[in-house]
Amino acid sequence: MNISVVIPTYNRKRNLVALLNNLNNSTQPVDEVIIVDAGSEWLTNTDYPNLNIQHLSSIPSVCVQRNMGIRAARSEWIFLCDDDIEVPADYLQKITAYIQQHREAGAVSGQVLQQENGNWTATYPVYSAKQLIIRYIFGLGIWGEIRCISDNFFIKRIKRYYVRKGNHIARSGWPVITDFSGENFTVPVFGLGASVIRKNWLVHSPYDERLDKYGIGDNYGVSIGFPGTGIHVLNNAFVYHHQEQMNRLQHPLQYYRRVLALDYFIRTKKELKNVRRISFAWSLFGNILVFLFSRNWLMVDAAKKTFFRVVFRKNPYAEGAASNKTIIEPKL
Known part of the structure; x- marks a missing residue:
């Protein structure tokens, strides 16, 4: 080769x-x-x-x-x-x-x-039944094995759902990678x-x-x-x-731009035609709640601004693309 x-x-x-x-x-x-x-x-x-x-x-x-x-x-x-x-x-x-x-x-x-x-580590397993329920209800991404142990019927049903779906793109647009076997x-x-x-x-x-x-x-x-x-x-x-910190953004701005990039791809990529925008917006609302419960106020602020940008179709990447701009730097 x-x-x-x-x-x-x-x-x-x-x-x-x-x-x-x-x-x-x-x-x-x-x-x-x-x-x-x-x-x-x-x-x-x-x-x-x-x-x-x-x-x-x-x-x-x-x-x-x-x-x-x-x-x-x-x-x-x-x-x-x-x-x-x-x-x-x-x-x-x-x-x-x-x-x-x-x-x-x-x-x-x-x-x-x-x-x-x-x-x-290469994965971020889900150990908590509460975390699994939240990810399932809001259609959030998963990048790790589902390892929560529970006799609860609802938890078992969710786990069977992810096994049946395998590695896939959720209807919300987020990657769900749970099978590393x-x-x-x-x-x-x-x-x-x-x-x-x-x-x-x-x-x-x-x-x-x-x-x-x-x-x-x-x-x-x-x-x-x-x-x-x-x-x-x-x-x-x-x-x-090694995640060199030089030339690396802080987490709130990373989140903001990552979500805006995904929204931009959902709007422009034919391969994502099965992604539902209402499911994507619902997942972003779920992220706001997750950050609220963890009292991560910087991420709450970033998530709220991202949510409204997406819902009201004010994505700087999409707006810049319409004007043939390159290297767009969305600000929080």
């Missing part, structure tokens, strides 16, 4: 050097590494004997940077890799072996582990920051350059446009996402 690596970066030289060291030690060779740099601290030492590195200059925008790297790539397959990802030496080898055995797979990722309470599983949307994807899939479903420069919500819009069985995720391959 011929693989081009595309890395968007912005003044994260330390992270970039660590990632290039990972790729240089990869047991699966890559044809080229395309660094799309929007910062002022360009890498000067490119002495990596196993890597063919090229630098491209860009404006600060993750979506613009990724699209630029994808267009420049010479290979049939592209490894999209965020600059704060730690890639084990055998990661790409496991993914390429899977692709060669499963020709229908056009987008493959391993598990992406993040630090939560001192532990590396087996050697691999498939999902309709996924974070693509450590994925190997056919270049023609990415050309057909590019990153939307109207989103903010941080690319909040960007992978959802790309993933939903993929053909076939969606994204294949391997349970025997994993990377570490």
Whole structure:
């Protein structure tokens, strides 16, 4: 397999050097590494004997940077890799072996582990029956196994519902990923920051350059446009996402922009024609209640403003698209 690596970066030289060291030690060779740099601290030492590195200059925008790297790539397959990802030496080898055995797979990722309470995890299981009921009633997203134990008939019925539905997009538009079983599983949307994807899939479903420069919500819009069985995720391959805090938004603004991005995609993506806007609005009302109960007042304020933006169709992304604007930065 011929693989081009595309890395968007912005003044994260330390992270970039660590990632290039990972790729240089990869047991699966890559044809080229395309660094799309929007910062002022360009890498000067490119002495990596196993890597063919090229630098491209860009404006600060993750979506613009990724699209630029994808267009420049010479290979049939592209490894999209965020600059704060730690890639084990055998990661790409496991993914390429899977692709060669499963020709229908056009987008493959391993598990992406993040630090939560001192532990590396890729999922956020639902342990509480109360939390499960709230997510079910309001059609909220789930990204983890359902592990609450209860003899309650209603809880058992909800659990059977999620088993029957499998990994899917809810009528509210949120991803519901509850089945992580087996050697691999498939999902309709996924974070693509450590994925190997056919270049023609990415050309057909590019990153939307109207989103903010941080690319909040960007992978959802790309993933939903993929053909076939969606994204294949391997349970025997994993990377570490270090979540570098430089150039990262605070949670209330992240939430605000992520919801606005989803609303924008619901309004513009034909693949989401089965999503009901009333269900989406209902889910946002549910989020307001969740934040109220947890007394997270900053998130309550962000959720209320988001709710009214969506209900009254005042989405800055949709308004900017109508005026052919790019890199729109919605303010709270």
